[in-house]
Amino acid sequence: MNALIISIVIIGGILISASYLLSQTLAEEKLHSSSMMNMCGMMMNKPPKDVTISPASSQLVQAGKEAKITILVKDKTTKQPLLDGIVSIMIERGPSMSTMEMVTPMFAAKEIGDGKYQITFIPDKKGVYTIHTHVIPPTKSMHSMMNNHMDIGVIAK
Numbered sequence: 539m540n541a542l543i544i545s546i547v548i549i550g551g552i553l554i555s556a557s558y559l560l561s562q563t564l565a566e567e568k569l570h571s572s573s574m575m576n577m578c579g580m581m582m583n584k585p586p587k588d589v590t591i592s593p594a595s596s597q598l599v600q601a602g603k604e605a606k607i608t609i610l611v612k613d614k615t616t617k618q619p620l621l622d623g624i625v626s627i628m629i630e631r632g633p634s635m636s637t638m639e640m641v642t643p644m645f646a647a648k649e650i651g652d653g654k655y656q657i658t659f660i661p662d663k664k665g666v667y668t669i670h671t672h673v674i675p676p677t678k679s680m681h682s683m684m685n686n687h688m689d690i691g692v693i694a695k
Contacts, residue, residue, distance in 0.1 A: 587685040589614055589623070589673050594654055601664045601694040607657045609647070609690065611673055619653020624674040626683060627657050634668040634689040641667070661694035668692070 590612045599605035611620040625647040631639045641662070647655035661667055669690040672683040 591688040626672040628670040630668040
């Protein structure tokens with residue numbers, strides 16, 4: 539009987555310890571994830587360093603149909619349209635950095651001339667989408683894309 543009581547106490551202690559360790563691990567993962575989101579949010583909320591990025595078409599599109607969004611990219615120093623830049627796009631469902639539910643892999647916007655770049659995607663549901671836009675000017679390295687980022691909101695009706 540004493541051995542049974544001792545076994546129950548030991549097993550209970552092990553279960554309580556395991557439960558505590560699991561809750562600590564989950565709390566640390568949540569804190570790390572939150573810290574990464576905050577750091578990304580701080581980096582992404584700065585205005586672009588080398589370029590200006592602005593919508594050049596309607597940001598209202600139809601859900602379930604191909605949407606074409608045009609943006610205008612200009613050199614921040616010369617104010618001239620940016621030609622031959624690399625404009626990388628990722629599209630998130632929801633407001634910027636709110637869901638991190640990317641509905642597209644990263645892809646290149648199509649340069650259509652005079653600093654304009656076209657983004658084509660199909661919003662599958664009604665709601666808000668965020669176009670994460672990263673620009674690499676032709677005279678800069680690929681590392682400049684994080685300094686030349688802007689989010690553009692789109693509403694699918």
